[in-house]
Amino acid sequence: MAKTNAKPYSNLIGGNWKAPNGSTLENHNPADYSEIVGLFPIASLEDTKNAIDAAHSALPAWSRTPAPTRGAILDKASQIITSRIDEIATALTREEGKTLAEAKGEVTRARDIFKYYAGEGWRYSGQVLPSSVNDELLYTRRESLGVVSIITPWNFPIAIPAWKIAPALIYGNTVVFKPAEDAPHTALLLVEALVEAGLPAGVINFLTGDGALIGTEMASNSNVNGISFTGSHSTGTKVYQNAIKNMARVQLEMGGKNGLVILKDANLDLAVKFAIAGGFGLSGQACTATSRVIVEEEIADAFVSALTIATKNLVVGNGLESGVQMGPLVNHDQLETSQSYMTLGQKEGAKLLIGGEVDGQKGYFAQATIFDHVEPTMRIAQEEIFGPVISVIRANGLNDAIEKANAISFGLSAGVVTNNLKDAFAFANQVDAGVVKINEPTTGLALNAPFGGFKGSSANTFKEQGQAAMDFYTRTKTIYVNHG
Ligand code: NAD
Numbered sequence: 001m002a003k004t005n006a007k008p009y010s011n012l013i014g015g016n017w018k019a020p021n022g023s024t025l026e027n028h029n030p031a032d033y034s035e036i037v038g039l040f041p042i043a044s045l046e047d048t049k050n051a052i053d054a055a056h057s058a059l060p061a062w063s064r065t066p067a068p069t070r071g072a073i074l075d076k077a078s079q080i081i082t083s084r085i086d087e088i089a090t091a092l093t094r095e096e097g098k099t100l101a102e103a104k105g106e107v108t109r110a111r112d113i114f115k116y117y118a119g120e121g122w123r124y125s126g127q128v129l130p131s132s133v134n135d136e137l138l139y140t141r142r143e144s145l146g147v148v149s150i151i152t153p154w155n156f157p158i159a160i161p162a163w164k165i166a167p168a169l170i171y172g173n174t175v176v177f178k179p180a181e182d183a184p185h186t187a188l189l190l191v192e193a194l195v196e197a198g199l200p201a202g203v204i205n206f207l208t209g210d211g212a213l214i215g216t217e218m219a220s221n222s223n224v225n226g227i228s229f230t231g232s233h234s235t236g237t238k239v240y241q242n243a244i245k246n247m248a249r250v251q252l253e254m255g256g257k258n259g260l261v262i263l264k265d266a267n268l269d270l271a272v273k274f275a276i277a278g279g280f281g282l283s284g285q286a287c288t289a290t291s292r293v294i295v296e297e298e299i300a301d302a303f304v305s306a307l308t309i310a311t312k313n314l315v316v317g318n319g320l321e322s323g324v325q326m327g328p329l330v331n332h333d334q335l336e337t338s339q340s341y342m343t344l345g346q347k348e349g350a351k352l353l354i355g356g357e358v359d360g361q362k363g364y365f366a367q368a369t370i371f372d373h374v375e376p377t378m379r380i381a382q383e384e385i386f387g388p389v390i391s392v393i394r395a396n397g398l399n400d401a402i403e404k405a406n407a408i409s410f411g412l413s414a415g416v417v418t419n420n421l422k423d424a425f426a427f428a429n430q431v432d433a434g435v436v437k438i439n440e441p442t443t444g445l446a447l448n449a450p451f452g453g454f455k456g457s458s459a460n461t462f463k464e465q466g467q468a469a470m471d472f473y474t475r476t477k478t479i480y481v482n483h484g
Contacts, residue, residue: 006036009188011043011208014054015201018047025209027185030097030328031318031363037094040184042209048176048217051205055147055174056223058202063144063172070170071121076197078114081107084189088158090320092186096157097327097364098282099319110162110190113447116466117166124171124470126477135484142474144172145249146225149218151211151239153231154330155285155386157183158190163447164228165190165204167469173226175204176218180231182330184208211235219243226472227251228464230287233384233456240459251472252459253452255384256287256412258442259405261427262303263398263418264296270439271295271417272306275390278415278441280314280368283326284388285334287457288413288435288443292374292381294393294401304372304392308353311368318363328363329387335364338387345371345380350391376407384410398423406432411454415442434458 008024010017024039043051062070081088089103098106126140150164157179168175179187191206207214215235219227219242226249229239236252243250260278262271278290295303319327329335339358346352355369366388374381374391381391395401405414405427414433418424424438434453435445445451450468452458462472 006039008039009041009185011041011047012191012195012204012206013047013051014057014205025181025184027095027182029094029363030330031320033363037091038185040208043207043214045213045217048207048214049221051176051207052147052218052221052223054202054205055176058200059144059147059174062174062200062203065172067121067124067170067172069121070172071118073194073197073199074114074121074166074170075118077193078111078118080193080196081111081114081190084193085111088186088189091189092157092183093319093327095185096154096183097319097330099324099327102282102327103319106156106159109447110158113159113162113166116447117170120167120170120467124467135482137481137483139479139481141477141479142171142470143477145473145475146173147223148173148175148226148228148473149224150175150177151215151218151227151229151231152177152179152187154180154182155282155287157186160230161187161190163465163469164230165194167473168228169199169203171470171473173473174202176207176224177204178207178211178214178218181208181211215239216242219248220245222246224248228472229253236459249461249472250459251462251464253287253464254457255386255410256289256453256457257291257382257384257408257410258288258413258415258433259292259294259408260290260415260417260442261395261401261405262293262295262299263401263416263420263423264298265419266299266417267419268299268303268306271303272310274415274417274441275307276310276314278443279390280311280326280388281441281443283329283366285330285386286443288445289386290390290415290442291385292391292393292405294395294404296401297394297396300392300394304353304370307390307392308370311354311370314368316365316368326368326388328365331364332360334387335360335366338366338385338389341380341383341385341387341389342369345374345378345389345391348378348380350374350378350380355388376404382408398426402427402430409456412457413437413442413453415440
């Protein structure tokens with residue numbers, strides 16, 4: 001699609017749709033970057049302040065709205081998403097690149113998240129506590145935190161906004177939402193569903209444009225009470241430093257370098273399946289992606305040969321085409337990063353088994369790549385690549401495997417493949433990661449379970465998802481009532 005035909009989209013500030021005014025953010029299809037899939041406003045500092053003011057003004061009425069009434073709006077939004085799964089999933093694949101099947105799975109997850117939190121409107125509560133004096137009622141109330149800034153990455157452009165926005169709204173907060181520059185369209189479709197579902201003006205505000213300009217204000221404005229951020233460690237650090245100036249509450253979920261450990265008794269077919277799903281699903285662009293496979297020496301040769309054969313059969317291409325199993329990377333920077341690590345791995349002395357090249361002629365395509373004999377200290381074993389690159393590290397026994405799994409600065413997710421219950425639980429207890437998977441890929445999460453990393457993967461403040469989200473999005477008030 002030529003630029004002149006590309007559709008301009010709007011921002012939402014205080015209930016008013018604001019069309020682009022001057023230059024726009026071009027949103028490209030990563031499978032064919034000559035196609036511009038939309039033009040988005042570049043919000044100014046003034047727009048950002050106005051959006052925060054609008055959220056601030058909408059807060060008293062929204063926070064006093066009965067939670068089941070708020071839930072009814074979320075439920076309606078879930079129904080609207082259900083009726084548009086194909087449309088939203090297609091938009092997602094077109095701007096982000098993942099396969100249509102992956103996109104449909106993600107949109108379905110967003111729908112379920114809104115349904116889950118709609119129900120929370122009937123359930124959440126404070127506590128009644130035993131009092132130490134006669135005739136006293138002692139209880140707590142969960143109140144909304146206030147205005148929350150929600151800043152999200154491009155790799156799950158509807159699921160991550162959903163798992164932040166749905167709890168924010170159900171617990172009575174108002175929202176300023178900024179998606180990543182590379183995937184604003186899917187985010188806009190979510191906001192449109194919420195508006196159509198009946199969300200009052202100002203309760204959600206939507207801004208696109210320069211992440212640093214908008215994001216800095218969203219983190220540092222004194223009318224913002226909480227910031228929930230998912231993205232890279234370097235950006236998260238800036239968000240934290242800005243938020244702390246106002247003592248705003250912060251939740252940061254960041255990168256990963258997740259290890260899947262394969263013990264010598266493992267079912268090899270399953271181990272290969274999990275490594276492929278975790279390493280090459282979403283083209284390796286998942287925070288929980290399996291970027292390291294730590295395998296016991298006794299079965300390492302058999303494992304890498306089966307893994308290489310399975311990788312050879314992967315169909316890479318435009319995610320909108322049927323049969324494609326791995327889509328492109330999201331943008332040119334991601335392509336260059338993957339290419340640089342593919343080159344670095346060879347320089348560092350790891351053995352390249354398959355892949356190692358990218359093709360940026362039409363879209364941002366990278367080959368599924370496996371390195372064997374990777375040393376834990378090599379940069380390809382230490383740094384987040386966020387591309388389809390698996391580093392195989394060989395280990396001698398369970399303890400060595402756990403030590404190698406932990407020898408990184410991140411701590412998001414980790415997995416073990418084994419039929420030995422004792423080893424499985426030893427791994428689960430000793431591995432330094434916020435999510436542990438036994439006989440499952442390192443990717444894939446339940447929407448009702450706490451999610452968050454350890455070490456450099458997180459600010460280690462508040463968990464996301466399920467009822468754990470209530471701790472971030474509410475404040476607790478303690479009330480003493482003497483009725484004697
Ligand atoms: P990024 O850090 O580049 O951007 C994240 C968001 O921050 C975007 O919306 C961006 O516009 C915004 N931003 C940019 N500069 C900012 C600033 N100065 N202040 C405030 N906001 C700013 O990350 P990305 O490339 O979009 O996403 C990839 C990263 O996200 C990877 O590191 C990945 O591991 C991580 N991630 C983590 C999780 C998790 O739950 N732990 C989930 C998905 C992705």
